[in-house]
Amino acid sequence: MPSSWLPPWCASYTEVSPSLTGLKVWVRAALPPGKHKKTGERQLELYDRRRYFCSTGQMLPQFPTTVENRQAEVEALIAAEFPRKTHTQAPAFPLRRGYAP
Numbered sequence: 306m307p308s309s310w311l312p313p314w315c316a317s318y319t320e321v322s323p324s325l326t327g328l329k330v331w332v333r334a335a336l337p338p339g340k341h342k343k344t345g346e347r348q349l350e351l352y353d354r355r356r357y358f359c360s361t362g363q364m365l366p367q368f369p370t371t372v373e374n375r376q377a378e379v380e381a382l383i384a385a386e387f388p389r390k391t392h393t394q395a396p397a398f399p400l401r402r403g404y405a406p
Contacts, residue, residue: 311330315368315375315378317368317373319365319368320362320365328365332375332378333373334353334376334379335353335376336353336379336383339387341387343386343387349386351383
């Protein structure tokens with residue numbers, strides 16, 4: 306997987322995943338509550354606790370060997386990749402058979 310699509314703020318420890326099909330970027334940041342997993346063509350998973358995963362040690366040389374603080378950058382990534390769902394507001398009164406009481 307080419308690393309050319311990674312934004313510059315990802316400048317932190319980065320290695321090839323065990324499957325050799327993805328990258329793992331390690332940063333220091335806290336995540337807001339909720340799930341942070343995206344499937345599809347561009348898969349993305351974010352975790353900050355309660356996960357075990359394999360490390361390959363196959364570092365990408367263009368990235369630092371240190372884990373960097375990236376709180377603001379992770380918050381921007383979450384806002385872009387996991388936008389809040391908008392819900393339509395329920396009516397103030399219940400409807401019966403399509404008519405208001």
